[in-house]
Amino acid sequence: MPTTDHLVETVTSLVEDAVTAPSMHNAQPWRFVHRAGTRVLALYGDPSRSLPAGDPDGRGLHLGCGAALFNLRVSAAHHGWDAAVELLPDPRDPWHLADVVLQEPGPADPGPADLYPAVRQRHTSRFPFSDERIPAEIVDGLRGAALLEGCRLIVPGSWHSDAVLDLVRDAALFESADAALREEIASWTHTGKPGEGPATEGIPSYALGPRQYGVSAPARDFDAPRDLPGRAVAAFEAEPQIALLGTMDDSPADWLRAGQAMERVLLQATLDGLSTSLMSQPLEWPELRALTREPGSLTGFVHMVFRFGYGPRGVATPRRPVGEVLSVE
Structure with missing residues (x-):
């Protein structure tokens, strides 16, 4: 069983990768909570970062948080973990979007680790693309x-x-x-x-x-x-x-x-x-x-x-420090 310090270090790395996800207007509407001494990481939507004019029902907020959740799964697999996800685990709290439990992966369950190199390479491109057709x-x-x-x-x-x-x-x-x-x-x-x-x-x-x-x-x-x-x-x-x-x-x-x-x-x-x-x-x-x-x-x-x-890949846009989006309780 990893030590508490090692788990916190691992969770911090996972969240650093998770928050590279895209979100509507780059509002980054997510918040992560790690329960100290456990392998549980909770994902919450952040209502203070909602977009009432463009996203009044919160669908876009959920899409962005879902993207961050997938990045977390990719990062977990890269670090040798399987991420068991439960969506909307608390009916009393609609902002509690997911619980993630880090588990030892099975021999036939490599997870999406092969996608990890793209986590930091993916950027939205607002540039012209060529006319070359995609195979x-x-x-x-x-x-x-x-x-x-x-x-x-x-x-x-x-x-x-x-x-x-x-x-x-x-x-x-x-x-x-x-x-x-x-x-x-x-x-x-x-x-x-x-x-x-x-x-x-x-x-x-x-x-x-x-x-x-x-x-x-x-x-x-x-x-x-x-x-x-x-x-x-x-x-x-x-x-x-x-x-x-x-x-x-x-x-x-x-x-x-x-x-x-x-x-x-x-x-x-x-x-x-x-x-x-x-x-x-x-x-x-x-x-x-x-x-x-x-x-x-x-x-x-x-x-x-x-x-x-096919064209310019786009450039990285800023992200909030992990200390602003991750808390350990």
Whole structure:
């Protein structure tokens, strides 16, 4: 049995890897609690980091926390542990999202350790991708990654893809007309001016990428209301390669599963040499989210739109110190 100090050291390493996960506007809405002397690590959502305008039901918060949970599972496997996960273990506390028990792995249970090299390499890319098409075998592997987490990854046909891209543009129009949402996005976007939020969270100006010439790609422009001086303009790919992640149901447990599947797909894509970005814009509006689903599809609810391609990998965005997100009790 590892000593208490060794367990705390291990848990700290796991959380350092967990928090590299993506989250909506890089709000990092997670909190971890380690029960000293045990192998139990609890994951909580942090309501103080919720986004009431863009994510009023907390679905995006759950997706981000699910992604952090998957990174923790990957890190545990890399460190020689199996992470046994119980979702939503306390019906009395909806912010208690998961309990993780570190166990000795069985001989036939290596876990997702092979994804570990991608944990620190995965970054959201808001840059143009090339027109090179992704090989079918790589796409099939990404579908398989989602299935391993109980979700489906749908690669839309041409008409469905065009419809989704139109919904992204519709969402941009909705966003431009919603003052509260614009203000919320601006509060999580940092341009280096005095009075902005902490440098350990949000989206810094260096990660915005160039302004898009035209509207071909579903890339969200976080700088739209301010027009940052000196920011480059570039043409993005004419035919973006997108995929939709979905589940049959739409409960908080499904959101957590979708978050884990989202991160598993992103890590696999990173290992496959792809650049990735996430588009949640049309999913933030209930009337648009319902339209992203392909009629007749077995995927009842869409949780994320991926953009895949070959191009710049993107840059690391800041993360809060582990001391802010991990407590030992």
